[in-house]
Amino acid sequence: MGTSVLWLLPFAALLLAIAILPLVAPGRWSRPGFQAIVASLAALPVIMGRPQGLGHAAGEYVAFILPVGALYVVASGVRVTCDVPARPSTNTGLLLLGGILASIIGTIGASVLLIQIVLEINSERKNVSHTVLFFILVVSNVGGCLTPLGNPPLFLGYLAGVPLLWPLRLVGEWAVAVGLLAGVYYLVERCAYARESPVAILAEETTKRPIRVTGRWNFLLLAAIVLATAFLRSPFREAVTFACAAASFPLTPRGQRAKGGFSWYPILDVAILFAGIFVAMEPALVVLRERAPGLGFTRPWQFFWAAGSLSALLDNAPTYAAFLAVARGLNRPEVAGVPANILEALSAGAVFFGGLTYIGNAPNFLVRSIAVSRGVEMPSFLGYAVRAAAVLLPLFLLLTLIFFRG
Helix, strand or coil, X not given: CCCCHHHHHHHHHHHHHHHHHHHHCHHHHCCHHHHHHHHHHHHHHHHHHCHHHHHHHHHHHHHHHHHHHHHHHHHHCCXXXXXXXXXXXXXXXXXXXXXXXXXXXXXXXXHHHHHHHHHHHCCCCCCCHHHHHHHHXXXXXXXXXXXXXXXXXXXXXXXXXXXXXXXXXXXXXXXXXXXXXXXXXHHHHHHHHHCCCHHHHHHHHHCCXXXXXXXXXXXXXXXXXXXXXXXXXXXXXXXHHHHHHHHHHHHCCCCHHHHCCCCCHHHHHHHHHHHHHHHHHHHHHHHHHHHHHHHCCCCHHHHHHHHHHHHCCCCHHHHHHHHHHHHHCCCCCCECCECHHHHHHHHHHHHHHHHXXXXXXXXXHHHHHHHHHCCCCXXXXXXXXXXXXXXXXXXXXXXXXXXCCC
16 A cells, blocks of 8 residues: 555645745744744654655755755855855846856756855945846756766766766756846846846946955865865765865955855755754655556656646656666666657656745755855745746747657
């Protein structure tokens, strides 16, 4: 007898809490203690009723939060001081740069490193939330589809036998997605720039400082974390990651983090909420693994939309693994036991759809928390999902028509 769908309720309740409580109780929700209570209440039924899955959930959580926390600490040790005009062309260029870096140093590394620069450059601007939203879409998600280093599901595919450079086959999907998102952002940004006050525009245009980078040792530590995550197995991976985070403090000039507005709040925000998410999500992933083989999927667009939609709410790595098992049952062992066109659709879906919600991919909520800590008013969970869907769903339909109809 399979796992009851009633075990989806704790996870659904936690998602509703994340969506509603910031709107009805913003003061309390901003307190880590209150968030911990909410996360604990959602996790409690699973802890009491399904203790057999807690060990796996705890291991997955540690594998998730340790590199996220380490990358946040190390990247915050790099301080870029500059004041170039935050024009639409400048911000669009940074977005495109992030879309490239995401496949080289991973979506987490690119997100944590570049969001500081984006917020610094736009510090005189009032209309910034749309820039952070598109940053999440491009840098934290879509940009990381070209290498196993870019996104956790692709790395899982690499461990399952997908050749190291095979994701480069997604360069067409990557180019269309990143290009169109950058184009839409440029149009939105021009409208937002036109709404800025003359005082803000004057400050942007007249206050100029050359680009200066301090804390350069952290770039080496950042590279070490990315390489350890990609090529080392546990527990060596975790040991190297923790050591790099610890080494960042003595290697960073004293007082630099304070000058850059460093705060533990963003990573604490992510750590608390995702602890509850990983526990409450465990039965949902079991239900997915049990029922996915009976869904009757045989075509690329089905894998693109099914794996993608679930990746927006669940951890995209185990979602990818569940549908990879389904694809292997199609008896067309072209790439790692999977039809090539199916693997392309599955990989793109697991990566691209993560931008639909704050919890769809690891860097999303972290970028949002960093922006909030810097004074940017970000939309709520539901507000973000609506805005992201308005941008992404037409893009996904276009990608389906171009690449995944077969």
